[in-house]
Amino acid sequence: MASQEYSKELHIALLAVQRATLLTKSVFHSHAKGTLNKSDASPVTIGDFGAQALIIAALQHNFPQDEIVAEEEAKDLRENDQLRETVWDLVKGASLSDATAENELGGSISSPEAMLDIIDKGNSKGGNRGRIWAIDPIDGTKGFLRGGQYAVCLGLMVDGDVKVGVLGCPNLPVSDSERLSENIGADATDAEGKGVLFSAVLGQGAQSRPLSKDTVSSPSSIHMKPLANISEATFCESVEAGHSSQGDAAAIAQKLGITKPSVRMDSQAKYGSIARGAGDLYLRLPARKDYVEKIWDHAAGDLIVREAGGQVTDVEGKRLDFSLGRTLANNKGVIAAPKDVHGEVIEAVKSILNK
Ligand SMILES: Nc1ncnc2c1ncn2[C@@H]1O[C@H](COP(=O)(O)O)[C@@H](OP(=O)(O)O)[C@H]1O
Ligand SMILES: [Mg+2]
Numbered sequence: 001m002a003s004q005e006y007s008k009e010l011h012i013a014l015l016a017v018q019r020a021t022l023l024t025k026s027v028f029h030s031h032a033k034g035t036l037n038k039s040d041a042s043p044v045t046i047g048d049f050g051a052q053a054l055i056i057a058a059l060q061h062n063f064p065q066d067e068i069v070a071e072e073e074a075k076d077l078r079e080n081d082q083l084r085e086t087v088w089d090l091v092k093g094a095s096l097s098d099a100t101a102e103n104e105l106g107g108s109i110s111s112p113e114a115m116l117d118i119i120d121k122g123n124s125k126g127g128n129r130g131r132i133w134a135i136d137p138i139d140g141t142k143g144f145l146r147g148g149q150y151a152v153c154l155g156l157m158v159d160g161d162v163k164v165g166v167l168g169c170p171n172l173p174v175s176d177s178e179r180l181s182e183n184i185g186a187d188a189t190d191a192e193g194k195g196v197l198f199s200a201v202l203g204q205g206a207q208s209r210p211l212s213k214d215t216v217s218s219p220s221s222i223h224m225k226p227l228a229n230i231s232e233a234t235f236c237e238s239v240e241a242g243h244s245s246q247g248d249a250a251a252i253a254q255k256l257g258i259t260k261p262s263v264r265m266d267s268q269a270k271y272g273s274i275a276r277g278a279g280d281l282y283l284r285l286p287a288r289k290d291y292v293e294k295i296w297d298h299a300a301g302d303l304i305v306r307e308a309g310g311q312v313t314d315v316e317g318k319r320l321d322f323s324l325g326r327t328l329a330n331n332k333g334v335i336a337a338p339k340d341v342h343g344e345v346i347e348a349v350k351s352i353l354n355k
Contacts, residue, residue: 005201005203005204006156006163006164006201006202006204007201008062009063009156009163009164010164010166010199010201011104011216012058012059012062012063012104012105013154013156013164013166013199014166014197014199014216015058015096015101015104015105015215015216016054016055016058016059016105016154016166017055017152017153017154017166017167017168017197018096018168018197018211018212018213018216019054019058019094019095019096019102019105020050020051020052020054020055020094020137020152020168021051021152021168021170021195021211022094022096022213023047023050023051023054023090023091023094024047024050024051024137024138024144024150024152024170025170026090026093026094027045027046027047027050027090028047028144028147035145044072044076044141045138045141045144045145046083046086046087046090047090047137047138047144048071048072048137048138048141049072049074049077049087049119049137050087050090050091050094050137051137051138051152052070052071052072052119052122052135052137053087053091053109053115053118053119054091054094054107055070055135055137055152055154056068056070056107056118056119056121056122056135057106057107057108057109057118058105058106058107059107059133060107060118060121061105061106061107062105062106062107063131063133065131066130066131066132066133066156067124067126067130067131067132067133068121068122068123068124068132068133068135069122069123069124069125069126069132069133069134069135069295069296069326070119070121070122070123070133070134070135070136070137070296071122071135071136071137071294071296072119072122072137073119073120073122073123074115074116074117074119074120077116077119078116084112084115084116085112087115088112088115091109091115092109096213096214096215097213097214098214098215100215101214101215101216122135125325125326126157126295126322126324126325126326127160127323127324127325128159128160128323128324129159129160130158130159131156131157131158132156132157132158133154133155133156133157134153134154134155134156134157134295134296134299134300134322135153135154135296136151136152136153136268136294136296136297137152138150138151138152139151139152139153139266139267139268139296139297140266140267140268140269142239142240142266143239143265143266143267143269144266147171148171148239148265148266149169149171149172149265149266149267149269150169150170150171150266150267150269151167151168151169151267151268151269151272152167152168152170153165153166153167153168153268153296153297153299153300153301154166154167154300155295155296155299155300155303157295157299157322157323159323160321160322160323160324161202161322161323162202162299162300162302162303162322163201163202163303164199164200164201164202164303165198165199165200165299165300165301165302165303165304166197166198166199166300167197167198167199167268167269167271167272167300167301167304168195168196168197168211169195169196169197169198169211169267169268169269169272170194170195170211171194171195171269172194172195172196172269172272172273173193173194173196174193174194174195174196174210175193195210195211196208196209196210196211196272197209197210197211197216197217198222198271198272198275198276198300198304199219199304200300200303200304200306200307200308201307202303202307203307204307205221205307205308206221206222206223206275206303206304206305206307206308207219207220207221207222208220208222208272208276222275222276222277222308223275223276223277223308223309224274224275224277224280224305224308224309224310224338225277225280225338226338227280227338227341229257230256230257230258230341230344230345231256231257231258231259232258232260233256233258233260233280233281233341234260234262234263234279234280234281235249235253235258235260235262235263235279235280235281235282235283236262236263236264236265236270236273236274236279236281236282236283237249237262237263237264237265237270237282237283237284238264238265238266238270238284239264239265239266240266241287242287242288243284243287244283244284244285244286244287244333245285245286245287246262248285248352248353249262249283249285250262251352252283252285252345252348252349252352253283255348255351255352256344256345256348262283263279268297268298268300268301270282270301271298271300271301271302271304271305271312271336272301272304274305274308274310274336275301275304275305275307275308275310276308280337280338281335281336281337281345282305282334282335282336282337283334283335283349284333284334284335285315285333285349285353286315286332286333292327292328292329293327293328293331293333293334294326294327294328295322295325295326295327295328298312298320298322298328298334299322301336302320302322302336305336309338309339310336310337310338310339310342311336311337311338311339311342312334312335312336313334313335313342313346314328314331314332314333314334314335315332315333315334315335315346315349315350315353316332316346316350317335317343317346317350318330318331320334335349
């Protein structure tokens with residue numbers, strides 16, 4: 001039956017993201033973050049390594065033939081015994097409280113050395129053939145470190161097309177009745193009512209559910225909010241000015257008659273937020289001409305927004321192409337909007353960027 005397609009993949013992806021998200025929360029609350037700077041100057045923490053190990057172990061257990069493209073590599077852990085042991089302790093301690101769910105997910109890791117090899121299984125080159133998972137263990141690492149928004153991201157591509165996407169957003173409010181506000185990411189407490197899992201399967205719609213500590217909770221369908229007039233839109237953009245040109249975004253908003261200030265938020269939580277109608281547009285305008293976006297930063301969010309009634313393209317209006325390897329080599333920036341106003345937004349984007 002068509003509606004059952006990818007049901008096992010979705011179930012395992014939801015559980016895997018849920019378990020990895022618990023690990024990241026435990027890092028936030030009780031650990032020094034073990035922050036290192038990567039060669040591109042972006043930060044990586046013990047939470048990134050631990051979450052990646054847990055997700056890959058679950059995927060290998062359930063889908064041993066599949067390839068994996070993941071953001072991190074184990075090199076730093078191979079060279080630093082103390083860091084490796086800290087991540088190993090975290091990974092050993094992470095499990096869902098529901099034994100049946102934990103059993104279904106499987107993928108227990110036998111030793112610290114096995115954990116390093118598992119982390120490095122995320123080194124696939126990607127491409128347009130076969131089943132390939134894309135993992136960002138902590139997207140928005142800077143948001144994670146400052147207690148703002150971050151997301152644990154997992155997408156399944158088949159022959160270069162995203163079929164399943166899951167985003168775990170531990171710091172977003174569960175309720176989708178709240179419109180976005182400036183300070184949505186600023187509260188670092190682990191209050192009740194926080195933590196959302198977004199998901200989508202191609203052709204089957206998009207859903208959200210509260211993040212839980214055991215098996216997955218019941219889902220609700222999510223949809224982008226109808227916009228009577230584009231000038232009423234709320235748009236989201238990165239917190240980091242280096243990731244998206246805020247000057248260009250402001251000029252585009254002005255061109256569209258938008259007067260509300262943007263909501264700045266880290267990570268793919270932006271895709272989840274507009275997919276459930278808490279915001280309307282996501283503008284990611286290239287801040288650096290030479291930067292090439294990574295597939296793990298967009299695969300899950302792209303599908304979730306499209307399945308919620310949105311359109312996602314680059315700044316020229318081209319669909320994001322996940323079939324070209326680890327990067328979106330053929331795209332620049334991201335523009336996500338409800339389907340019926342997306343064309344209007346792209347016109348405004350072109351008129352500002354081509355000035
Ligand atoms: N110059 C740049 N332009 C666009 N994106 C960038 C960038 N440098 C880093 N990034 C990516 O932006 C992601 C965060 O996106 P956002 O700004 O939406 O929170 C980072 O993910 P990680 O945090 O996983 O490293 C990183 O992959
Ligand atoms: Mg990322």
